[in-house]
Every structure is written in C-alpha cells, then in structure tokens.
Amino acid sequence: MKIAVLVKHVPDTYGERRLDPATGWADRTAGDQVIDEISERAVEVALAHKDQDRSTEVVVVTMGPPQATDALRKALAMGADRAVHVLDDALAGADLMVTATVLATALRPERFDLVIAGNESTDGRGGMLPALLAEMLGLPLLSALRTVGLTEREVSGTRITDAASTQVRAQLPAVISITEQLPDARFAGLRGIMAAKRKPQAKLTLAALGLEEPRPRTVVTSTTAVPGRTGGPRIEDDGSAARQLADFLADRHLI
Structure with missing residues (x-):
C-alpha cells in the first residue's frame, strides 16, 4: 500500500503570529516555524499502519518555501519513507484553490x-483542502475522523458532529482528514533523525508539474491589526463596592 500524508510548515502556535500588512499573508518571519501538530498526527496514522504492514510506503508531501524542508525532515525522522516538496517562488501566498490544484x-x-491530511491547519484554518483534493482527484472523502481503520481495500472511521457519532467507510483509493482526537505522534529519536538524512526528498517546481503560474481565486483586500486590550473599570471599595459591581453587571444585562 502507498500512503501520502500532507504536512505543513506553520508558525508555532506558542509564539507570536501575525499577518504581513503589506501582503495580507502570514508573516513567516514573526517567530519559530514548526511542522503543524495535526500534520504530525496524520503521519502517525500512516506509520501505525506501516507498523502492521511493513510493505506500506509512506510519502510525506508539502507545498511551501525552502524552510518547509524542516517539516519534511521531522516526518522522515518519525519513520516516513520519502518526501515530495513542491517549491516555487510563484506559489508564495497561494490560496486554497491554487494549493489544491498544485497538490x-x-x-x-x-x-x-x-x-491523509489534517482537518485544518493552525495558520490558515480554511478546512477545505481535503475536500478540494478529493474532488480534483475524483476520490471519495471521509472527513474529520477521530478514529481510522485501514485494510487492503477499505478505509473506515468515526466522525463526531454536534448531532451524532457516525461510522463511515469508503473503498480505496480515498482521501481522509483527521482531527486532533487521533493519538499524539511518536517521538523522532536520534536513529530516526540520522536515517532521515539518507531518505529521498524530491523537489518539484511548477514547470516540472507541467503547470503555468496559477491565478488565485481569492484576493486579500485589506488587513487590520487587532486593537490592543484596554483595562476595564476599577472599583475601589469605599463601602459601596457591592453596589458598584451590581450596577456594572446590571448595565450589561448580566444579572
């Protein structure tokens, strides 16, 4: 079996994240860049199957700037077999439609x-890429899975919504997206890190894919910084603090 896992290099959620006001794109220089946590979980799903069937080939795929190689190295160190990196300056700021078309x-x-993909990345949070890919590839989609079962012919899983828990399945080949309810990714030890250096990493440009420079379907028209927080009213207890607090809550229809 051959499994592709989509991974993404994103700004660290524990660091500063901001938009570049000139372009409206995520500012990739604002802080540390890491492999998305949901991407790590997606890799873990593939590797868990490889643990059961050693003939399985796990290929990690990304589209991004040169530094996205770090995300691929992390996935290779975890145990993936090879990597594919779509790298082209013309793809800077690509929207969901362009990204889906290229991938x-x-x-x-x-x-x-x-x-296999995460249900949404922690930077863009569009949540539409798996569905777009399935449509373009002409494959069935099982989305937002919290469990995954895989056999030679079929993939299945549990999808949780606000209304119900649904058991879904599809014949292979297929596209699935997983949620953060899947297990944490395995640790990439020193042996895996050293082995990753010898694993194949293919780099593809738009020309190599036979694509012209894509035209985005969406345009950022403006960006506005989130205003800083201001302090709320301060109540000094001069004997009337309880009344002041009650009035404050009543004015806002909280009591």
Whole structure:
C-alpha cells in the first residue's frame, strides 16, 4: 500500500503570529516555524499502519518555501519513507484553490491508495483542502475522523458532529482528514533523525508539474491589526463596592 500524508510548515502556535500588512499573508518571519501538530498526527496514522504492514510506503508531501524542508525532515525522522516538496517562488501566498490544484497535480501520477491530511491547519484554518483534493482527484472523502481503520481495500472511521457519532467507510483509493482526537505522534529519536538524512526528498517546481503560474481565486483586500486590550473599570471599595459591581453587571444585562 502507498500512503501520502500532507504536512505543513506553520508558525508555532506558542509564539507570536501575525499577518504581513503589506501582503495580507502570514508573516513567516514573526517567530519559530514548526511542522503543524495535526500534520504530525496524520503521519502517525500512516506509520501505525506501516507498523502492521511493513510493505506500506509512506510519502510525506508539502507545498511551501525552502524552510518547509524542516517539516519534511521531522516526518522522515518519525519513520516516513520519502518526501515530495513542491517549491516555487510563484506559489508564495497561494490560496486554497491554487494549493489544491498544485497538490492534486503532484499526487495524481503517484497513484496513492490513501491520502491523509489534517482537518485544518493552525495558520490558515480554511478546512477545505481535503475536500478540494478529493474532488480534483475524483476520490471519495471521509472527513474529520477521530478514529481510522485501514485494510487492503477499505478505509473506515468515526466522525463526531454536534448531532451524532457516525461510522463511515469508503473503498480505496480515498482521501481522509483527521482531527486532533487521533493519538499524539511518536517521538523522532536520534536513529530516526540520522536515517532521515539518507531518505529521498524530491523537489518539484511548477514547470516540472507541467503547470503555468496559477491565478488565485481569492484576493486579500485589506488587513487590520487587532486593537490592543484596554483595562476595564476599577472599583475601589469605599463601602459601596457591592453596589458598584451590581450596577456594572446590571448595565450589561448580566444579572
């Protein structure tokens, strides 16, 4: 079985994150960049199956700037077999449609049995990429899975919504997206880190994929910084603090 896992290099959620006011894009220089946690969990799903079937090939795929290689190295150190990096300056600031088009073009010749992605990245949080990929590849989609079962012919899992818990399944090949309710990723030890240096990492440009410079379907028209927080009213207890607090809450219809 051949499994593709989509990974993304994102600003660290524990650090500062901001938009570049000139472009409206995420500022990739604002803080540390790391592999997205949901991407790590997606890699773990693939590797857990590889643990059961050693003939399984796990390929990690990303589209991003040169530093996105770090995310691929982390996935290779965890145990993935090889990596594919779509890298082209013309893709800077790509929207969801452009990203899906390019990734679908990169994935199609490989004829993967399963494509795994996170349900949404922690930077863009569009949540639409798995569905767009499934549509472009002409494959069934099982989205937002909290459990995943995989056999030679079928993928299945549990999807939780506000209304119900649903058991879903599809014949392979297919696309799935997983949630943070899947297990944490395994630790990449020293042996894995050293082995990752010898694993293949293919770099693909738009020209190599046979694509012209894509035209975005969405445009950022303006950006506005979030205003800083201001202090609330301060109540000094001069004997009337209880009344002042009650009036404050009543004015805001909280009592």
